[in-house]
Amino acid sequence: MEHFGLWVGAFLTLGIYSFLYRDNAWYKLCEAIFIGISAGYWVVILFWDNFYGKFWIGREEEPMLWVGAALGVLMLCRLVPRIGWISRWPLAFIVGATAGLWMMNYFSSNIMAQVQSTIMPLLGEGYSASFGEIVGNFVIAVGTFAGLIYFYFSKEHKGAFGATARLGIWVIMITFGASFGYTVMSRMSLLIGRIDFLLGDWLGLIQ
Amino acid sequence: MIVEPQQARVVIPGTVRFLLLAFLAVVVSITSTATASEPNADSTLLETQQVEPVTSLVAQDFKYDNGERIELFWVPSVDDRLVDGLVTGYEVYRTVNEGDPQRLAILPPGANTFRDEAAEIDSVYSYYITTLAEETSAKSVATEPMTSEREWLNRDRGYLFLIAFVIAAAVIFFVETAKRGKKLFIRKIAGLEAIDDAVGRATEMGRPVLFVPGIHDMDDVQTLAALTILGRVSRTIADYDSKIFMPVSRSLVMTAARETIKSSYMAAGRPDAYNDDMVNYVTDEQFGYVASVDGLIVREKPATIFLLGAFFAESLILAETGNSVGAIQIAGTARPAQLPFFIAACDFTLIGEELFAASAYLSDEPKQLGSLKGQDVGKGIAMFFVIAGTVAATISYAWDIGPVNDVLDWLNQVFSSN
Known part of the structure; x- marks a missing residue:
């Protein structure tokens, strides 16, 4: 049974990789299997985690769960075209609640925490900072300011304002470049994981 | 028939009897000396044991927080004095859901308050204070089991609310401006x-x-x-x-x-x-x-x-x-x-x-444009404080000027309330 699973895994892995050459029937088969199994898997997970695990078990201790359940039932009204418009209510509730919750989160992380992290002495504590630290602090302060200028939409990017905005987008792009390299390296580990499966677990060529 | 054992008759010579009596006299003397010194030892032990525990220990939920704080107040031990004081410190203990006590902190003599900042709103807590002396300690009466509560208003986020209020006011202002037809x-x-x-x-x-x-x-x-x-x-x-x-x-x-x-x-x-x-x-x-x-x-x-x-x-x-x-x-x-x-x-x-x-x-649309302009006000505020804070921090660390230090402390207080 274990060998059968290995062969199925290898068949599906190679099928997905065949997309690198071109779209083909093997890839389509693997794609359909992947989508079908994962969709079914998520149905089961959501049922047991959310409906049973949260609502059914906690329905007596936590009355608010009934509100969520009621909103869920309203969503099902979409299945009846005549009363399908009722499903907009839970949707409106979700959108409104999301906007409200995120508003304070964004205030907190994008304004307060950002400004607090940027407030630092350029010269270092008691002149003790090295040249590298001083440059680093300067880049953080100027980079944050210039970046904010770039995202300021109420003024045309012209003159000194435009020059600062250009500096801001340069800082952002340099940051993205570093992030790109870092993330590509982490993605390589996914490829290595699959190759390890094919050459190690399946073919036994590497131990 | 019960046979009783015959009693042995022992004759002790005079010299031996004298030596035995002398030995007994020495033993009695030593014993009496030791007995005489015991009251001193007892009195020292009584002194260390007499350190008094703290009294009137009260635990209460901290108001206007996220439910993570419980405050403790107590009257320090009567032995907690600057002159001839016996107390070397206090230990704060907490039991969670009637479990084993956990030591939260060791406080110096003179302490009479403590704030537990790691409480959870679903747990039941009880606290007691142990008064420490050189060789002994005294445990206070434990507080009644209690829970921390989350209030509707969180005072820690006061400055966050203020800045959000300013930006929201700016949004409303720009929405109304746009509605009046201004481009x-x-x-x-x-x-x-x-x-x-x-x-x-x-x-x-x-x-x-x-x-x-x-x-x-x-x-x-x-x-x-x-x-x-x-x-x-x-x-x-x-x-x-x-x-x-x-x-x-x-x-x-x-x-x-x-x-x-x-x-x-x-x-x-x-x-x-x-x-x-x-x-x-x-x-x-x-x-x-x-x-x-x-x-x-x-x-x-x-x-x-x-x-x-x-x-x-x-x-x-x-x-x-x-x-x-x-x-x-x-x-x-x-x-x-x-x-x-x-x-x-x-x-x-x-x-x-x-x-x-x-x-x-x-x-x-006016509403959405006003919202975007209001967000730009927020960015303007952020830019202002980035510059002001950096300048204040640089001056404060380089030249240690009192008023600038105060400004820096205030800015850190404002932006840490997130």
């Missing part, structure tokens, strides 16, 4: 300017438009922003009589997207052209969804692809596949780790804030 200026955003052209290109080529709203649900503000842009895109598509298809990985997003597109088609006067199949659910599984969208791209060969919303590891896979079929791609996300991939593989990229500004930019 509010918003600079051009290249990615959004390209939307009409991109949809027009798809129409001319007779190929569809693909819209991917990320892989998060409706509880992500990026998805909301994506659906707002979808409203404008689908309206243009309805006007141009082009075709859109939109695979989604969340059922709620499917419902919301269908509503959005339907509204756009109705606004364009073409409700008959709308079809529920424009939006279809694939799977919640991240890479299952990606496999499906990739297959869709190479089979349908859309002329225009929108990748707007919350993306993760799939961002480059989708963008590269779109690039391989020659589609014009407009991407946007607020996830910094994915933006580099979109910038590398797409024609236009909405970077973070630009994605959220898109709805106001595209709609040209």
Whole structure:
């Protein structure tokens, strides 16, 4: 049974990789299997985690769960075209609640925490900072300011304002470049994981 | 018949008797000396044991917090004196849900308050204080079991509320200004300017438009922003009589997207052209969804692809596949780790804030424009404090000037209230 699973895994892995050459029937088969199994898997997970695990078990201790359940039932009204418009209510509730919750989160992380992290002495504590630290602090302060200028939409990017905005987008792009390299390296580990499966677990060529 | 043992008769010589008596006298003398010294030892022990515990220990929930604080107050031990004081410190103990006591802190003599800042609102707590002396200690009476509570108002976030209030007031001001007919200026955003052209290109080529709203649900503000842009895109598509298809990985997003597109088609006067199949659910599984969208791209060969919303590891896979079929791609996300991939593989990229500004930019409605201008006020406030804080920190650390130090402390207090 274990060998059968290995062969199925290898068949599906190679099928997905065949997309690198071109779209083909093997890839389509693997794609359909992947989508079908994962969709079914998520149905089961959501049922047991959310409906049973949260609502059914906690329905007596936590009355608010009934509100969520009621909103869920309203969503099902979409299945009846005549009363399908009722499903907009839970949707409106979700959108409104999301906007409200995120508003304070964004205030907190994008304004307060950002400004607090940027407030630092350029010269270092008691002149003790090295040249590298001083440059680093300067880049953080100027980079944050210039970046904010770039995202300021109420003024045309012209003159000194435009020059600062250009500096801001340069800082952002340099940051993205570093992030790109870092993330590509982490993605390589996914490829290595699959190759390890094919050459190690399946073919036994590497131990 | 019981036989009784005969008693032995022992005769002790006179010299031995004298030595025995002398030995007994020495033993009695030593014993009496030791007995005489015992009262001193007892009195010392009594002194150390007499350290008094703290009294009137009270534990109460800290008001106006998130439910993580409980405050303790007590009257220090009567032996806690500056002169001839016996107390060397206090230990604060806590029991959680009647479990084993945990020591929270060791406090110096003179302490009479303590704040437990690691409480949880679902647990029951009891506290006691142990008074420490050189060789002994005294445990106080434990407090009654209690719970911490979360209040509606959190005083820690007072400054956050103040800044949010200022920005909200600015939003209202600009909304009212826009409603009165005053034109509010918003600079051009290249990615959004390209939307009409991109949809027009798809129409001319007779190929569809693909819209991917990320892989998060409706509880992500990026998805909301994506659906707002979808409203404008689908309206243009309805006007141009082009075709859109939109695979989604969340059922709620499917419902919301269908509503959005339907509204756009109705606004364009073409409700008959709308079809529920424009939006279809694939799977919640991240890479299952990606496999499906990739297959869709190479089979349908859309002329225009929108990748707007919350993306993760799939961002480059989708963008590269779109690039391989020659589609014009407009991407946007607020996830910094994915933006580099979109910038590398797409024609236009909405970077973070630009994605959220898109709805106001595209709609040209007073409410949304006012909101965008209000956000700019927030950025202005942030820029001001970045400069002021950096200058204050530099002066404070370099020259240690009292008033500047106070300003720096205040700024740190303000922006740590998040």
